[in-house]
Amino acid sequence: METRELRYFVTVAEELHFGRAAQRLGIAQPPLSRAVQQLERRLGAALLDRTSRTVTLTEAGAVLLAEGRAALDAVAAAERRTRRAAASTTGRPALVLVTKAGASNELLAKLLAAYAAEPGAVPVDVILSGPAEQARLLREGRADVALLHRPFDPTDGFDTEELGTEGQIAVLPAGHPLTARAEVRLADLAALPGLPLPRWPDPDGGYPPGPGPKVRDHAQLLQLVALGRACALSPESCRTNLHDGLAAVPVTDAPPVTTVIAWPPHSRSRAVADLVRTATRL
Incomplete structure (x- = not known):
């Protein structure tokens, strides 16, 4: 399966209209239709039910839409992290940490100060995000590590270490x-x-x-x-x-909030590992 074909299918599945999908992709409609048909033949499954008036997803198409979005996000994240790693020699920040604006202020200040004192510490760029945006930015590769707060932020798909629980x-x-x-x-x-x-x-x-x-x-x-x-x-x-x-x-009866530091499970970054170790020591 080619990334291009997957991107074409996801766009059609989101629009449920070949004309709008083609316009969004910046291509003509006939090659888009052929690409989706070729993908269906390769997979041996109908992904879309087409009539003269409507386009709907089949059960197999719904599965590929969910999996395809995740795959395309992973490809984009890999590209962003690779570019950032390559750019680290130019003096730009080599590590990006995202946290919700207004949350964990004291912990964040202590973490940044403690990590900066570590041998081999690299510059850290901090993104102060809106509510519930940290996990998305981490998953998209726009950040290398995140401070998340259970039960409000999703942590599935990440490696995590708990840093503390509070009322x-x-x-x-x-x-x-x-x-x-x-x-x-x-x-x-x-x-x-x-x-x-x-x-x-x-x-x-x-x-x-x-x-x-x-x-x-x-x-x-x-x-x-x-x-x-x-x-x-x-x-x-x-x-x-x-x-x-x-x-x-x-x-008294509000659910406790647990702050965790999270990172992608496939990360091999020494800087991320050092920052996580520093956080767990605080």
């Missing part, structure tokens, strides 16, 4: 009646009038239904909380990010 806090406007308590429960937050929990974007960019405000980053969320438009549920370590106008109360 969660409710972030509320300063002076709110709940801030006088020593602790609260999730039901207390769900019952708050006028202070809904925020809605974070789904992987496709849309938002789940609900009354909470749409947010994209931690700074935006904290401003909405300070304005009395929302409350937030955050790991305990996020206390260090709170400013005047905000208060935090432990949430």
Whole structure:
């Protein structure tokens, strides 16, 4: 199976329209149709059901779409990591670490300082991503290592080491009646009038239904909380990010958050291995 054929099929499967797929690929429609037919003959399976009006995936086609996306992502990731490794001799960052903006600030600062003091340490470029973007950037090869937070971030397909587990806090406007308590429960937050929990974007960019405000980053969320438009549920370590106008109360029944350092299982980078060893020692 050629990468070109796989890319053609994935594009058709996503568009479910040969004309739009051809336009997206920048080729004519007839060679695209021939390439997909050749792929079906090679695999001995019908991948698409075609009529004069519609194109739909067969069961085999659905399997190849999922596997094909993963394969194309792996090829693109390999290319990015190879280019970055080749560019390391030019003085540009040789290691890219991604973490969610506003999360694990204290740990990140300690990790970078401790690693920089190690013999043979290389420059580290830090990407501060939006929520739930770290795993995607790591999988796409745009980062070499990531700080992820279970249960919020997926860790399947990566090698990981646990760095610590912490409870969660409710972030509320300063002076709110709940801030006088020593602790609260999730039901207390769900019952708050006028202070809904925020809605974070789904992987496709849309938002789940609900009354909470749409947010994209931690700074935006904290401003909405300070304005009395929302409350937030955050790991305990996020206390260090709170400013005047905000208060935090432990949430006793919220699931604990475990911070892990993650990297691709096939990585042979000595720099990644050294950074992971440094993280597990902290």
